[in-house]
Amino acid sequence: MDFVEFARQLKQKTGVDLLSYKQGQVLRRLTSLRERKGFHSFAAFYRAMERDKELYDAFIDQLTINVTEFYRNPGRWEVLRRQILPEILRSGLSRIKCWSAACSTGDEPYSIVLTVSDFLPLQNIEVHATDIDSAVIDKAKIGKYAASAVREVPQDKLSKYFSMDNDGYRIAEAIKGRVRFRQHDLLTDPYESGYDLIVCRNVVIYFTDEAKTRIYHKFSKSLKPGGYLFVGGVEQISNPADYGLESTAMFFYKKL
Structure with a gap:
């Protein structure tokens, strides 16, 4: 069984579509894992x-890139706070529905809650957080983080919503309670709709151009008119109008 056949059988069995990932990269990562586990072929590895x-x-853990932290690229989060959220809430919304897609260990969805809490009461904030990797979702639900992960959290929020826990920080239940975690594959699973904000950063770069196109179309359909998509630092969309989006700030796209 070569890698393509391995990918075909895996998709048939689990729904995970390896051929929608950039092949050189995913092949290197999975070959490394296969050899490290002592398998000489993808056929043996699959069995x-x-x-x-x-x-x-x-x-699954090897397939995903779980590098994250609270307020990753803080300048972009400041644009969200100063420009994008006031625009979303300008129509008088009293509640907001957000999605952190490929949320990893929870740093991002919790950052969304902390940021939106400057504008709305916690009970009016709803964040859905999804990832293909169930192990990182389990870590996210625990809500414990190393000091390095929370270094960009504003001091007032760190003091109010985090407590010291041995060698790290534990996030408050009041913040955890605003996030609903579930397992989800961006390539194959259905997308919910009605979102005011979708955050998907530093993930789509690992997919083929065809897969990116499908994902951006589905993100656009999931947004409310006037809702925003927030992408990563190397994921600028070159043709946003093709998806019914327009660029309003670097890495932010508004649904028309």
Whole structure:
């Protein structure tokens, strides 16, 4: 079984579509894992994954890039706070519905709640947080972080919503309660609708151009008119009008 056949059988069995990822990159990552686990072929690796959930979980973890922190690229979050959120809320919205897509260990969806809390009461903030990797979702639900992960959190929010916990910080239940986590594959699972804000950063770069196109179309359909898509620092959309979007600030796209 070569890699393409491995990917075909995996999609048939699990729905995970490896061929929608950039092939050179995903092949290097999975070959490294396969060899590290002692398998000499993708056929043997696949058979073992069918029997061993821990090995399958390791495969999903290797497939994803779980590098994140609170307020990653803080200048972009300041644009969200100063420009984008006031625009979203200008129509008099008293509640806001957001989606953190590929949320990893929860730093991003919790950052959304902390930022929106400058404008709305916590009980009026709803954030959906999804990731393909169930292991990082479990970590996100715990809500404990190293000091390095919270270094960009404003001091007033760090004092109010975090407590010291041995060698790290634990986020307050009041913030955790505004986030609903679930497992989700951006390539194959259905998207909910009615979002005022979708945040998906530093993820789409790992997909093929065809997969990116499908994802951006689905993001656009998931947004309310006037809602915003917030993307990563190397993910500027060159043709936003094709998706019914317009660029209003770097890395922010408004649905027309």
